[in-house]
Amino acid sequence: MNSFAPLQNDTFLRALRREPTDYTPIWLMRQAGRYLPEYRATRAQAGSFMQLAQNPDLATEVTLQPIDRYGLDAAILFSDILTVPDAMGLGLRFVENEGPKFDRPLQDEVAVHRLEVPDMAKLQYVFDAVTQIRQSLNGRVPLIGFAGSPYTIACYMVEGGSSSEFRTIKTMMYTRPDLLHHILSVNAQATALYLNAQIDAGAQAVMIFDTWGGSLSHSAYKEFSLAYMRQVIGALKRNVDGESVPVIVFTKGGGQWLEAMSEIGADALGLDWTTNLAEAKKRVAGKVALQGNIDPSILFGSEALIRQTARLVLDEYGADAGHVFNLGHGISQFVQPDAVKYLVDEVHAYSRQIRGAK
Amino acid sequence: MNSFAPLQNDTFLRALRREPTDYTPIWLMRQAGRYLPEYRATRAQAGSFMQLAQNPDLATEVTLQPIDRYGLDAAILFSDILTVPDAMGLGLRFVENEGPKFDRPLQDEVAVHRLEVPDMAKLQYVFDAVTQIRQSLNGRVPLIGFAGSPYTIACYMVEGGSSSEFRTIKTMMYTRPDLLHHILSVNAQATALYLNAQIDAGAQAVMIFDTWGGSLSHSAYKEFSLAYMRQVIGALKRNVDGESVPVIVFTKGGGQWLEAMSEIGADALGLDWTTNLAEAKKRVAGKVALQGNIDPSILFGSEALIRQTARLVLDEYGADAGHVFNLGHGISQFVQPDAVKYLVDEVHAYSRQIRGAK
Numbered sequence: 060m061n062s063f064a065p066l067q068n069d070t071f072l073r074a075l076r077r078e079p080t081d082y083t084p085i086w087l088m089r090q091a092g093r094y095l096p097e098y099r100a101t102r103a104q105a106g107s108f109m110q111l112a113q114n115p116d117l118a119t120e121v122t123l124q125p126i127d128r129y130g131l132d133a134a135i136l137f138s139d140i141l142t143v144p145d146a147m148g149l150g151l152r153f154v155e156n157e158g159p160k161f162d163r164p165l166q167d168e169v170a171v172h173r174l175e176v177p178d179m180a181k182l183q184y185v186f187d188a189v190t191q192i193r194q195s196l197n198g199r200v201p202l203i204g205f206a207g208s209p210y211t212i213a214c215y216m217v218e219g220g221s222s223s224e225f226r227t228i229k230t231m232m233y234t235r236p237d238l239l240h241h242i243l244s245v246n247a248q249a250t251a252l253y254l255n256a257q258i259d260a261g262a263q264a265v266m267i268f269d270t271w272g273g274s275l276s277h278s279a280y281k282e283f284s285l286a287y288m289r290q291v292i293g294a295l296k297r298n299v300d301g302e303s304v305p306v307i308v309f310t311k312g313g314g315q316w317l318e319a320m321s322e323i324g325a326d327a328l329g330l331d332w333t334t335n336l337a338e339a340k341k342r343v344a345g346k347v348a349l350q351g352n353i354d355p356s357i358l359f360g361s362e363a364l365i366r367q368t369a370r371l372v373l374d375e376y377g378a379d380a381g382h383v384f385n386l387g388h389g390i391s392q393f394v395q396p397d398a399v400k401y402l403v404d405e406v407h408a409y410s411r412q413i414r415g416a417k
Numbered sequence: 418m419n420s421f422a423p424l425q426n427d428t429f430l431r432a433l434r435r436e437p438t439d440y441t442p443i444w445l446m447r448q449a450g451r452y453l454p455e456y457r458a459t460r461a462q463a464g465s466f467m468q469l470a471q472n473p474d475l476a477t478e479v480t481l482q483p484i485d486r487y488g489l490d491a492a493i494l495f496s497d498i499l500t501v502p503d504a505m506g507l508g509l510r511f512v513e514n515e516g517p518k519f520d521r522p523l524q525d526e527v528a529v530h531r532l533e534v535p536d537m538a539k540l541q542y543v544f545d546a547v548t549q550i551r552q553s554l555n556g557r558v559p560l561i562g563f564a565g566s567p568y569t570i571a572c573y574m575v576e577g578g579s580s581s582e583f584r585t586i587k588t589m590m591y592t593r594p595d596l597l598h599h600i601l602s603v604n605a606q607a608t609a610l611y612l613n614a615q616i617d618a619g620a621q622a623v624m625i626f627d628t629w630g631g632s633l634s635h636s637a638y639k640e641f642s643l644a645y646m647r648q649v650i651g652a653l654k655r656n657v658d659g660e661s662v663p664v665i666v667f668t669k670g671g672g673q674w675l676e677a678m679s680e681i682g683a684d685a686l687g688l689d690w691t692t693n694l695a696e697a698k699k700r701v702a703g704k705v706a707l708q709g710n711i712d713p714s715i716l717f718g719s720e721a722l723i724r725q726t727a728r729l730v731l732d733e734y735g736a737d738a739g740h741v742f743n744l745g746h747g748i749s750q751f752v753q754p755d756a757v758k759y760l761v762d763e764v765h766a767y768s769r770q771i772r773g774a775k
Contacts, residue, residue, distance in 0.1 A: 232714075
């Protein structure tokens with residue numbers, strides 16, 4: 060087993076466990092990204108996106124960049140949700156301006172039945188990065204591991220890339236649900252192994268990104284996305300050396316389904332900006348913490364607007380325990396780096412006021 | 418004033434008014450469309466999409482095609498939501514495989530302040546089509562007129578075309594909300610004039626398509642989309658020759674905001690497939706009828722699946738008055754025409770059973 064430095068700032072983990080904190084912790088989805096000049100420099104050095112993700116030294120470097128710059132309350136592994144299907148042999152490529160492509164998508168019965176849980180050794184570069192990042196953090200803030208949801212990675216595996224209408228996977232869902240269930244079952248097993256290996260390597264919390272669950276009907280969501288996230292969560296190591304390892308589930312566009320999402324064993328739910336935090340808090344009735352949920356486009360606004368909107372979001376949640384501040388989706392590459400400074404500063408300062416006043 | 422044949426099938430209008438009906442009426446968004454071979458033939462004859470929309474003879478022909486083929490309970494004007502900004506002089510073009518483009522998008526203060534409510538005479542081709550369609554329908558089913566919501570057409574007017582992230586309009590929203598409010602105010606006035614002229618020309622119900630309201634935060638939705646739809650609705654003629662003219666509002670992705678939407682004066686709300694109809698009915702508490710909401714991708718499924726899913730949706734709403742069956746979004750060009758036959762047949766037959774059994 061690895062031995063790591065003691066954690067100096069556990070605000071993020073405490074908020075996920077719904078324990079009192081002095082202020083509201085904040086991190087940002089895609090915080091290590093193209094809006095940062097230092098990220099672009101490292102990325103240029105690495106070559107491609109996947110070469111960056113597969114190089115533990117460079118992945119560590121970019122993971123720590125936003126921590127150094129902003130004093131965020133959590134770091135998140137620099138990687139991609141498609142590492143798992145890549146390890147399954149589907150042939151992942153990133154095409155400039157088109158996003159990810161799979162050379163061998165799962166579009167017929169033979170391909171689907173050939174699918175297997177991959178040997179986790181193929182993903183050792185991820186686990187190496189986790190350990191190296193955790194060591195480099197040296198206890199400053201906790202490290203989040205992550206994976207795509209079984210349904211979300213299936214979208215890419217079946218469509219062969221990004222999609223706006225999901226015609227291929229929905230046709231499979233509505234004509235051969237047995238094939239889709241087979242893919243999802245393999246994905247769920249692989250995702251649980253993958254997240255457990257990240258936890259073994261040093262991840263102190265894990266997040267499941269269900270980017271495309273919100274494209275489903277309310278009933279299909281439960282059958283094809285939520286049920287498999289429940290399977291993954293049920294198979295996770297939730298305790299390491301006496302410390303709980305919280306699990307966050309984020310279904311983009313899932314604001315109507317929070318009650319159902321709060322029942323699958325997650326510690327926290329991520330929310331996008333379409334959901335009112337005060338109402339969400341009532342609906343989940345203390346079962347889970349909440350993470351979110353400012354519109355990422357707010358970061359194109361003025362300093363005054365960023366600070367004002369941060370206060371509105373903090374006021375919506377109020378002084379109760381169980382809130383992690385975040386964007387409702389990944390940060391845009393077009394954001395000016397100073398915008399994040401205003402946001403982090405306001406969240407820290409204003410939430411101390413609210414929580415101190417309680 | 419025009420004089421039209423008496424209406425033979427008023428099931429759709431009665432359902433919108435929440436009056437009892439013998440069965441659940443059905444129509445489909447984009448029902449006159451590329452999935453129909455007869456549509457593709459007329460479209461080829463017209464040349465471009467806009468040439469088809471601007472030719473009242475051909476627009477009438479395609480509007481009636483799905484009525485003839487399927488026995489749907491309402492016809493909808495064949496047109497596009499971007500006719501209004503086109504009449505404002507923004508220079509609309511449809512680029513093959515890229516969608517609509519505006520040559521003169523509203524991206525600076527000068528352009529925004531130059532914007533004016535267009536002379537409705539520029540849209541006479543739309544009103545001519547409405548009258549001609551109504552005459553050709555000869556009372557078979559009611560005719561629906563429509564427009565885009567002020568916010569949704571503003572998305573195209575500011576972005577200059579389709580967008581996935583809405584970076585330009587959201588930057589305007591968060592840096593110069595005064596400019597966006599000016600655009601929306603002009604759009605609301607123009608949209609009310611436009612819909613009233615459609616009503617004068619013979620439209621028996623009108624629908625406002627808020628395709629992009631769902632990309633907004635819950636608070637921005639109220640300020641930038643809902644408030645302007647309320648303005649439009651407040652300015653509409655709601656009664657023609659003693660007959661009420663129902664108004665339907667559809668915000669795609671707006672399932673979390675039904676309570677607020679039910680308060681703006683609409684007779685019915687359109688729902689996409691992410692919302693459970695039974696829960697939606699409770700939430701709107703009898704204030705409005707509901708229209709929807711099967712996943713359009715169901716039409717890629719087998720006849721058995723289409724029929725089964727139609728029954729599930731009908732059972733969710735139950736036998737109460739006030740349901741119009743529809744897809745949760747426009748029908749895909751890749752649907753096989755027979756799939757629609759199964760859907761219409763099942764909705765008519767099964768809803769007669771439910772409503773007869775009441």
